[in-house]
Amino acid sequence: MTAEFDLVIVGSGPNGAIVAEQVHAHSPEARILVIEAGGTITDVPGEHLVEADESAMNASYNDLMRRARQIEYVKGAASMNTIDGDSWTPQSTGVFPAAFFGHNFAEFPGASVAWNIGGMGVHWTAATPWAYAAEIPDFLPRAEWDADQETARRLLRTSVGPLIPDVENPCAQPIFTALREVVPSPDPDRELGYMPMGGVASAGRPFARTGPRDIAPFVFDGSAPEVELRTGLLVTRIEHDGSRVTGLTLRDLATGAEESVHADRFLIAADALRTPQLLWASGIRPAALGVRLNEHASIDGEVEIDAQRFGLTDADIVKPPTGEPFIDSFWSPSIGEARPMHGQLMEREFEGRHMLSVGWYCSTEIRPENRIEFSDDLVDELGMPHMTVRFSYSENDLDQIRRMQDVQQAAANALGTFPREYREVQPPGASLHYTGTVRMGGVDDGTSVVDTDGRVWGFENLFLAGNGVVPTALTCNSTLTGATLSVRIARAISADI
Numbered sequence: 030m031t032a033e034f035d036l037v038i039v040g041s042g043p044n045g046a047i048v049a050e051q052v053h054a055h056s057p058e059a060r061i062l063v064i065e066a067g068g069t070i071t072d073v074p075g076e077h078l079v080e081a082d083e084s085a086m087n088a089s090y091n092d093l094m095r096r097a098r099q100i101e102y103v104k105g106a107a108s109m110n111t112i113d114g115d116s117w118t119p120q121s122t123g124v125f126p127a128a129f130f131g132h133n134f135a136e137f138p139g140a141s142v143a144w145n146i147g148g149m150g151v152h153w154t155a156a157t158p159w160a161y162a163a164e165i166p167d168f169l170p171r172a173e174w175d176a177d178q179e180t181a182r183r184l185l186r187t188s189v190g191p192l193i194p195d196v197e198n199p200c201a202q203p204i205f206t207a208l209r210e211v212v213p214s215p216d217p218d219r220e221l222g223y224m225p226m227g228g229v230a231s232a233g234r235p236f237a238r239t240g241p242r243d244i245a246p247f248v249f250d251g252s253a254p255e256v257e258l259r260t261g262l263l264v265t266r267i268e269h270d271g272s273r274v275t276g277l278t279l280r281d282l283a284t285g286a287e288e289s290v291h292a293d294r295f296l297i298a299a300d301a302l303r304t305p306q307l308l309w310a311s312g313i314r315p316a317a318l319g320v321r322l323n324e325h326a327s328i329d330g331e332v333e334i335d336a337q338r339f340g341l342t343d344a345d346i347v348k349p350p351t352g353e354p355f356i357d358s359f360w361s362p363s364i365g366e367a368r369p370m371h372g373q374l375m376e377r378e379f380e381g382r383h384m385l386s387v388g389w390y391c392s393t394e395i396r397p398e399n400r401i402e403f404s405d406d407l408v409d410e411l412g413m414p415h416m417t418v419r420f421s422y423s424e425n426d427l428d429q430i431r432r433m434q435d436v437q438q439a440a441a442n443a444l445g446t447f448p449r450e451y452r453e454v455q456p457p458g459a460s461l462h463y464t465g466t467v468r469m470g471g472v473d474d475g476t477s478v479v480d481t482d483g484r485v486w487g488f489e490n491l492f493l494a495g496n497g498v499v500p501t502a503l504t505c506n507s508t509l510t511g512a513t514l515s516v517r518i519a520r521a522i523s524a525d526i
């Protein structure tokens with residue numbers, strides 16, 4: 030049988046888009062189909078919501094982001110879209126707590142999934158700090174890692190600098206000076222500075238965060254005849270003979286009709302929860318599937334900046350352009366073993382107050398006890414295997430969280446007032462940076478699901494991508510690291526084509 034496609038990609042989020050872009054660039058003749066379960070969230074498929082023309086959508090995005098808490102965003106994003114009370118329907122679009130789908134995420138309650146064209150990539154804040162020291166997989170050649178990360182940075186349009194290019198922010202330097210003193214770094218390259226952000230800064234406009242459409246426009250605008258995007262189709266099963274995948278079973282979510290699609294190779298980039306779920310549903314169950322779920326612990330907080338301390342007044346506080354939630358975005362990088370945690374600090378005006386959100390993430394131990402358990406008996410709202418997440422912090426993790434709170438406290442004290450009610454440890458899952466559920470490994474020793482090409486061990490033509498593939502414990506936000514691996518995986522797929 031002649032396959033209809035050289036490559037089928039499941040998932041139109043940033044990782045699906047990166048693999049499509051890279052394979053298309055290396056092999057322009059390759060016939061690529063991208064399948065996405067979610068539907069249209071704005072009139073321009075794959076654009077980031079900050080770019081949306083629809084004023085209500087943009088205003089909601091702006092308002093939710095200004096709260097600077099992803100968990101608030103997710104709660105708000107679920108309700109800003111078409112849902113009936115609390116019940117989700119296939120026509121709903123947005124980001125939803127995983128529990129909406131009927132799963133048991135009691136031990137990982139902050140976790141969410143995207144259900145729209147472009148995945149979480151149309152919602153994200155776009156902070157793209159890079160992995161450092163033990164965060165970089167030691168079994169990959171370092172030169173390849175660095176080159177792939179550079180490509181991923183280009184595709185995510187990562188830049189380091191002010192969010193608003195035309196207006197000087199008088200608070201930026203005093204913040205740098207104050208925080209460099211209390212959260213010091215022995216390495217000048219790991220000194221507190223601007224947060225690397227994925228997007229384009231332009232005068233008088235909100236920072237144009239990179240959506241999947243910016244990564245691979247031709248996937249979303251139909252401009253490449255060899256590349257097709259089909260939406261509203263849930264992939265329910267990978268058809269295979271134990272070592273080779275022959276096709277995918279799809280369900281049209283509007284009509285319920287089922288069909289199969291055939292190809293020479295397949296890439297699943299359906300996020301760190303639903304990628305292993307789909308493999309499980311298809312009887313592909315390596316020992317490491319869903320095991321070693323990892324997430325950095327996160328603490329949130331907001332400090333009211335005392336401008337007078339820096340010789341400034343309220344008049345010096347920059348007003349961001351309409352539609353832009355933040356004044357600036359700063360990064361306190363991890364310095365490795367000595368301080369395996371990083372700060373994401375977002376300056377903004379909120380309800381008339383000048384605030385800096387002081388969020389910190391610290392790496393947690395990779396442990397097999399932290400895992401997704403899939404059921405053979407129960408199903409979710411979509412008829413896919415029911416998931417129960419087992420997740421807890423080790424004693425070491427709890428120690429790190431306490432150390433991180435001290436760092437946060439010191440940083441906040443250096444800038445202004447930091448009432449106790451303005452800080453909290455986020456529930457597990459809330460960072461939305463979960464990793465490790467289909468991790469990459471250098472050898473097939475039962476602790477990894479894919480090889481260094483992203484190919485599922487024992488399979489010729491089944492590849493996985495996304496945060497789930499990341500094998501290390503991250504301090505940094507996960508998207509750039511997942512994207513770096515996607516560049517590598519796309520190279521292997523192109524070589525295969």
Ligand SMILES: Cc1cc2nc3c(=O)[nH]c(=O)nc-3n(C[C@H](O)[C@H](O)[C@H](O)COP(=O)(O)OP(=O)(O)OC[C@H]3O[C@@H](n4cnc5c(N)ncnc54)[C@H](O)[C@@H]3O)c2cc1C
Nearest residue numbers: 040042043044066148149153154155156264299495506508
């Ligand atoms: C509010 C918010 C803020 C964030 N901020 C940051 C940040 O600042 N920095 C950072 O690094 N990360 C951030 N993230 C996380 C970031 O968006 C994700 O890491 C990134 O989108 C992951 O990309 P992905 O392509 O692997 O998965 P996703 O973007 O989740 O895309 C997966 C796609 O697969 C589709 N899919 C799933 N299952 C199936 C199936 N069976 N059949 C067909 N389609 C399927 C889904 O509908 C979805 O569109 C944020 C996320 C949110 C929601």
